[in-house]
Amino acid sequence: MDEWDTPRPTLHLARLGLPGHAGGCPSVRGRVALAAEAALTRHGTALTEAALAGGGRLWVRGVGEEDLPAALDLHARCSPANLVRRYPGGAGEADGYLRHLLSGRHGRSVAAHLDGGELVGLGHVLWDGSESEVALLVADAWQCRGVGGALVETLLALAVARRSEGVYAVARAGDAELLGALRATGLPWTESPEDDDALVVSARLPGGAA
Numbered sequence: 560m561d562e563w564d565t566p567r568p569t570l571h572l573a574r575l576g577l578p579g580h581a582g583g584c585p586s587v588r589g590r591v592a593l594a595a596e597a598a599l600t601r602h603g604t605a606l607t608e609a610a611l612a613g614g615g616r617l618w619v620r621g622v623g624e625e626d627l628p629a630a631l632d633l634h635a636r637c638s639p640a641n642l643v644r645r646y647p648g649g650a651g652e653a654d655g656y657l658r659h660l661l662s663g664r665h666g667r668s669v670a671a672h673l674d675g676g677e678l679v680g681l682g683h684v685l686w687d688g689s690e691s692e693v694a695l696l697v698a699d700a701w702q703c704r705g706v707g708g709a710l711v712e713t714l715l716a717l718a719v720a721r722r723s724e725g726v727y728a729v730a731r732a733g734d735a736e737l738l739g740a741l742r743a744t745g746l747p748w749t750e751s752p753e754d755d756d757a758l759v760v761s762a763r764l765p766g767g768a769a
Contacts, residue, residue, distance in 0.1 A: 606669065606716075609709040615673065617706060619713045622670045622681075624661045629670070629678045631657065636698050644731050645696045666691070669713050671706050682710035684717045690725045690761075691718035697736055707740035715744060719764055727761035729753075 608618045622630070634642065634653055642650040660683050661668050671680035682695040693714040697706045718726050730737045732752075738760065741748055746762040753759055 606713050607709065609705055611701075611706070612704040617671050617673055617679065617709060619669050619671050619682075619709050622661060622668050623663055624658065626668075626670065626678075627657055627661055630661065630681055633678050633681055633696065633698060636700070637696065638699050641696070641699050644734050644737075645694065660685075667717050669710060669717075671697075671710055680706040680710050682714050684714040684726075686721065686723075689723065690727060691721065691723040693718070693726055693728050695737065695740070702736045703739075707736045708743055711740040711744060715746075715764070723764055725761060725763045727759055730758050730760055732756050732758055 606619050606621065608616055610616055631654055634657070639650040642653045646653040646656055648655075659665075666683055666685035668684075669682045670678050671682075672678055679701040680695060680697040682693065685692040685694070691714075693711065695707055695710045695714070697710070715726060726746075728737060728741060730741075733756075738758075741760055741762075746764075748760050748762045751759045751761070
């Protein structure tokens with residue numbers, strides 16, 4: 560039986576109590592955050608599920624090096640302009656980053672799948688001292704349908720689980736998918752313009768080490 564036909568325990572990460580969501584009790588937030596981190600060690604277990612705008616559902620689960628072929632297939636379904644927004648070296652170097660990102664040595668990776676198993680989005684949270692960097696890629700055909708929001712919510716939950724003091728992302732000024740997903744969390748994001756039309760978008764996290 561395919562893993563997508565089997566029941567999957569689900570964590571609704573909105574219960575973390577991030578600003579903009581109901582709840583906020585530190586003890587409850589801590590328990591859910593730890594459960595999210597533990598779930599990443601179980602292959603095929605969905606961390607959360609979400610409704611897609613326009614109909615349908617998706618699931619977010621932890622991924623690793625064994626998921627490299629599916630991640631490369633996602634790249635093949637993304638436009639060069641989409642890959643340029645996500646990777647420093649652009650489309651020509653995008654595939655080369657994947658093995659490093661999926662290794663788990665510097666953070667954690669998650670993927671968004673449709674009900675049939677097709678991978679439509681990939682997210683990474685990278686440990687950077689007391690902070691965490693989040694990055695995500697959504698297939699062109701699935702942008703603005705809630706995929707980015709589901710990935711961001713999961714990545715923030717993992718950063719909270721690690722007790723990061725803050726989180727940040729590097730985005731292009733016109734990157735509506737990433738900027739919209741970040742702003743929808745309700746965190747107080749600060750945007751700092753960088754060179755080459757880039758923005759560093761950062762926020763403090765509740766329950767951080769500080």
